[in-house]
Amino acid sequence: MTTRDKNEYPDEHSLTSTDWFRRIGLRFDPYVHLEASSDPHLSEYTVNLDIFRVALDNKPTIIVAPPGGGKTAMRVAVTRTCWFDIGGTYPFPLPYNLGTAPLTGTPPTTREHLRLLLEAGTCALLTGLAFRPERLFRASSTEIRAVTAILRAGLPGPLDYYLDILRETGTPAGLTPLLERTYALTAPPPPDVLDRFCNTLATSGTDAMRGRMEEVFQTFVEVVTDALGFSHVLLLIDGLDAMYENQEDSQHAAPWAFELFDRSETWAKSKTFIKLFIPDSLESAITEYLHHHAISTQIARIIWNHDLLVSMLRKRISVASEERFESLDAISTPALTNIEQQIVKNLPPLPRIALQVTRKAILHYAARLNDGWQLDEEDIRYAIAWYHHYATQRSLSPPSR
Amino acid sequence: MLSPGITITQPSAVYRRHRVDKNQHSLAWQGTGSMSRISKMFGDQRNGRINMTQTDLPVYEDDLFVNRDKEIETVTKALENIARGDAEQVRTIVFQGERGLGKSWLALHLHRSAIKKEASTRIPDYRIVSFLISLTPPPKELQVGEREWYITSNDISQIESGDERHYEHLLQELLAWIAEQLDIVRTPYASLRDLSAWLAQDVRKKLESEQNLIICLILDSVFEANRGFLDYLERYLLAAFAALPRVLIIMTGRGRPYLWKSPYLRLEREDQSLTPFSLEQVTKQIKKSLQKSSQGSPQESPQDTLIAANLSDEAIEQLAKKVINLGGGYPLTNELLARAFVHQVLGRSPKSDDLEQAINSATIDDKVLEGVASRLLEVIPTQWRDELREVLNALCVLKDGFREHEMPYFLAELRDTKPEGPEYTIKAMRGLRDLLLETNLGRWQDARYVLDEAVRTVLEQLLKLQKREVWRRLHERAVNLYEDWAKRYPNSRQYFEQRAEYHRRVLAEDVGHSVSFA
Numbered sequence: 001m002t003t004r005d006k007n008e009y010p011d012e013h014s015l016t017s018t019d020w021f022r023r024i025g026l027r028f029d030p031y032v033h034l035e036a037s038s039d040p041h042l043s044e045y046t047v048n049l050d051i052f053r054v055a056l057d058n059k060p061t062i063i064v065a066p067p068g069g070g071k072t073a074m075r076v077a078v079t080r081t082c083w084f085d086i087g088g089t090y091p092f093p094l095p096y097n098l099g100t101a102p103l104t105g106t107p108p109t110t111r112e113h114l115r116l117l118l119e120a121g122t123c124a125l126l127t128g129l130a131f132r133p134e135r136l137f138r139a140s141s142t143e144i145r146a147v148t149a150i151l152r153a154g155l156p157g158p159l160d161y162y163l164d165i166l167r168e169t170g171t172p173a174g175l176t177p178l179l180e181r182t183y184a185l186t187a188p189p190p191p192d193v194l195d196r197f198c199n200t201l202a203t204s205g206t207d208a209m210r211g212r213m214e215e216v217f218q219t220f221v222e223v224v225t226d227a228l229g230f231s232h233v234l235l236l237i238d239g240l241d242a243m244y245e246n247q248e249d250s251q252h253a254a255p256w257a258f259e260l261f262d263r264s265e266t267w268a269k270s271k272t273f274i275k276l277f278i279p280d281s282l283e284s285a286i287t288e289y290l291h292h293h294a295i296s297t298q299i300a301r302i303i304w305n306h307d308l309l310v311s312m313l314r315k316r317i318s319v320a321s322e323e324r325f326e327s328l329d330a331i332s333t334p335a336l337t338n339i340e341q342q343i344v345k346n347l348p349p350l351p352r353i354a355l356q357v358t359r360k361a362i363l364h365y366a367a368r369l370n371d372g373w374q375l376d377e378e379d380i381r382y383a384i385a386w387y388h389h390y391a392t393q394r395s396l397s398p399p400s401r
Numbered sequence: 402m403l404s405p406g407i408t409i410t411q412p413s414a415v416y417r418r419h420r421v422d423k424n425q426h427s428l429a430w431q432g433t434g435s436m437s438r439i440s441k442m443f444g445d446q447r448n449g450r451i452n453m454t455q456t457d458l459p460v461y462e463d464d465l466f467v468n469r470d471k472e473i474e475t476v477t478k479a480l481e482n483i484a485r486g487d488a489e490q491v492r493t494i495v496f497q498g499e500r501g502l503g504k505s506w507l508a509l510h511l512h513r514s515a516i517k518k519e520a521s522t523r524i525p526d527y528r529i530v531s532f533l534i535s536l537t538p539p540p541k542e543l544q545v546g547e548r549e550w551y552i553t554s555n556d557i558s559q560i561e562s563g564d565e566r567h568y569e570h571l572l573q574e575l576l577a578w579i580a581e582q583l584d585i586v587r588t589p590y591a592s593l594r595d596l597s598a599w600l601a602q603d604v605r606k607k608l609e610s611e612q613n614l615i616i617c618l619i620l621d622s623v624f625e626a627n628r629g630f631l632d633y634l635e636r637y638l639l640a641a642f643a644a645l646p647r648v649l650i651i652m653t654g655r656g657r658p659y660l661w662k663s664p665y666l667r668l669e670r671e672d673q674s675l676t677p678f679s680l681e682q683v684t685k686q687i688k689k690s691l692q693k694s695s696q697g698s699p700q701e702s703p704q705d706t707l708i709a710a711n712l713s714d715e716a717i718e719q720l721a722k723k724v725i726n727l728g729g730g731y732p733l734t735n736e737l738l739a740r741a742f743v744h745q746v747l748g749r750s751p752k753s754d755d756l757e758q759a760i761n762s763a764t765i766d767d768k769v770l771e772g773v774a775s776r777l778l779e780v781i782p783t784q785w786r787d788e789l790r791e792v793l794n795a796l797c798v799l800k801d802g803f804r805e806h807e808m809p810y811f812l813a814e815l816r817d818t819k820p821e822g823p824e825y826t827i828k829a830m831r832g833l834r835d836l837l838l839e840t841n842l843g844r845w846q847d848a849r850y851v852l853d854e855a856v857r858t859v860l861e862q863l864l865k866l867q868k869r870e871v872w873r874r875l876h877e878r879a880v881n882l883y884e885d886w887a888k889r890y891p892n893s894r895q896y897f898e899q900r901a902e903y904h905r906r907v908l909a910e911d912v913g914h915s916v917s918f919a
Binding site for chain 2: 023025043044046049052053056081084085086087088089090132134135137138187189193229231318319322323324325326327329330331332333334335336337338373374
């Protein structure tokens with residue numbers, strides 16, 4: 001079996017990656033982003049629609065998946081689809097990464113959780129509103145003052161500092177790396193509208209809201225649902241497995257979620273719903289706690305099998321080709337049929353690995369594009385051999401955190 | 402009051418934008434002339450030519466509508482579920498189908514008749530307000546009805562240019578029009594983004610204040626529209642409506658589907674493929690159509706149409722069988738073939754007594770079929786039509802579809818040459834493939850590209866009729882190619898052997914006995 005490292009990249013033939021993908025009928029490389037938050041098309045190729053549905057609905061939920069099983073991808077996809085339109089009645093996605101909580105050796109208290117949630121929520125809200133300022137513009141002046149007060153109360157830095165960044169960069173994308181990376185939204189407003197947004201917040205003449213953390217967070221929820229027109233708030237909680245280095249120790253992370261679930265019924269009454277994304281290693285510890293305390297929660301498991309992986313690979317091809325075709329069969333020699341099936345049957349059922357191996361096959365094809373023009377058996381053999389060669393020596397990239 | 406988008410430019414009163422709002426029932430399209438479609442259609446036939454133009458097609462009328470009970474039931478059920486507030490609701494219904502399968506008629510029928518008759522009976526306490534938004538211009542003789550919005554040819558040209566400012570302008574008009582229809586007053590000068598944000602909120606409030614209101618958006622010819630425009634349409638209109646509690650979105654489309662991004666357009670959706678008509682339905686369609694033709698004014702209705710309208714049920718069924726054999730049962734093709742066939746026969750034996758016998762014994766004139774094919778291919782932009790016609794002729798024998806590496810063999814066979822040289826490279830084939838997909842007369846389905854079956858059926862019949870030897874050569878080419886590949890690619894042997902077998906069978910049926918190929 002051949003393993004030709006020298007031919008790995010299309011650049012060797014003086015083609016940019018985009019040029020090369022265009023030549024095979026794709027608008028972009030659909031397999032390049034292994035880190036979900038950096039993929040601008042992520043929400044377009046969700047295949048696990050049942051999980052997607054429960055991730056959006058108005059019920060407390062635990063979403064379980066193995067490491068590398070697409071938890072982050074699902075969370076990012078939910079976030080972006082909620083902000084796709086301009087001002088509709090969608091849920092407000094509040095990404096809460098427990099991996100960024102201060103490591104004090106003990107789980108956060110309720111007050112600490114609320115403070116972190118408020119910070120995460122206001123970071124998300126300011127970034128989201130910078131992309132969709134029309135939600136703010138249609139609010140009354142009282143509501144705008146409430147938005148400003150809550151932003152001042154929750155943001156990690158002064159609101160005016162972030163508004164200056166927006167004015168200087170002229171784009172809401174300037175805030176994304178600072179405040180909330182998953183909020184890399186599309187269709188930003190024109191610079192003059194963004195400027196108006198900054199002025200609206202800067203001149204609303206309000207100080208930061210003060211009060212008990214519980215009340216402040218409740219006000220945040222009311223601002224989002226009443227003043228800004230979101231249907232409900234999704235607390236997208238992730239990163240519980242990122243605090244400990246190995247799986248055995250990660251069991252200790254489970255109590256970090258207990259405080260949150262203790263409040264889930266109260267939150268549900270005020271349109272706020274926990275969506276906890278956990279690895280399967282934490283499922284029993286958490287569900288046992290919920291059962292013991294009679295806390296009602298739905299559990300959804302992301303279960304990858306070969307058929308679903310085939311669908312995922314094909315959906316990406318479909319999006320990248322603007323639905324012109326949905327399998328690599330379309331650009332392959334007659335020797336190949338059912339390519340995605342051939343790839344995944346040789347791999348463990350994890351999306352990350354399937355993406356890496358498929359991309360490897362395409363890059364191998366790219367390297368000899370001028371000779372061949374069609375994907376052939378050699379490309380597939382090469383990619384699978386690559387996986388087996390490296391998988392036995394070292395594991396592939398760790399799952400995203 | 403006229404809606405902001407409507408301007409009257411000529412005394413003949415053809416509206417620039419084809420829409421009629423709630424206060425303007427039946428005002429549009431008064432300047433298109435009075436000659437009936439029947440006399441126009443038959444006029445050229447008298448001179449031995451079939452010249453089917455846009456006006457040949459019957460326009461939608463409630464009493465001409467046939468079939469689609471299943472689809473109407475799907476819509477009615479969805480509306481009932483919305484009214485009941487069921488947790489599991491279908492918020493979006495997509496009707497897909499080939500060229501001439503009656504998608505636009507279904508959209509019109511739902512909007513003008515079926516929702517009023519069926520849904521309003523079953524949920525009488527609810528006020529259902531439907532909108533028809535057509536992304537294809539209306540046929541010239543269609544009387545544009547209440548709450549109907551049609552894109553114009555000019556809009557389509559500008560959208561195709563990819564100028565996003567035009568997307569914005571057009572959607573601004575559309576959103577303002579919808580707002581006006583729903584009695585939501587907004588400044589006409591608001592930007593599209595502002596308008597979209599306000600409309601989302603105002604419609605939500607309206608639905609909250611009118612608990613018995615259900616809004617139904619019916620969008621016709623969606624997949625045929627420019628993809629960039631669809632992104633705008635979703636972002637600024639559909640995504641917001643899809644998230645609302647008592648809104649049903651119905652779409653029709655042909656060819657490659659569009660992947661919506663909004664979760665509510667993807668999750669709570671039902672897709673249905675429209676199917677061609679059965680013999681019984683084609684018979685009914687032809688009968689209604691011939692009877693309708695005979696009801697024109699005495700000056701405009703030729704004697705022929707009266708004779709045709711009095712055909713016996715048996716004769717009409719015989720005609721329907723011929724029509725299905727030639728065209729596959731697609732309503733547009735049925736209509737064109739039946740009328741042309743009747744008048745081909747009338748042209749030769751114009752007496753009523755002989756007509757039924759003549760219909761039974763006659764074979765269709767290739768000019769008639771050519772006219773039908775030309776009509777079906779009118780959706781291809783003129784500058785691509787000849788090139789794509791040749792590609793379609795080469796591939797029309799491939800009922801099971803094809804992949805790009807098969808294309809050069811069939812094109813070369815049609816041209817009676819070898820698949821060598823720059824015209825037959827994979828790059829060239831991908832260019833042709835993309836043209837084909839752009840017209841939505843081909844799409845990826847079950848691991849292969851397939852041609853629009855309504856078009857493929859007629860083109861293959863025509864090729865067989867006009868150039869039987871070429872048709873046979875193409876099937877022979879398929880047999881040889883797939884047999885060869887079955888030997889060369891053992892992993893796909895069964896796949897190719899099945900295809901070879903299909904073409905062997907077609908050829909055998911044609912000559913009435915089995916044949917073998919080298």
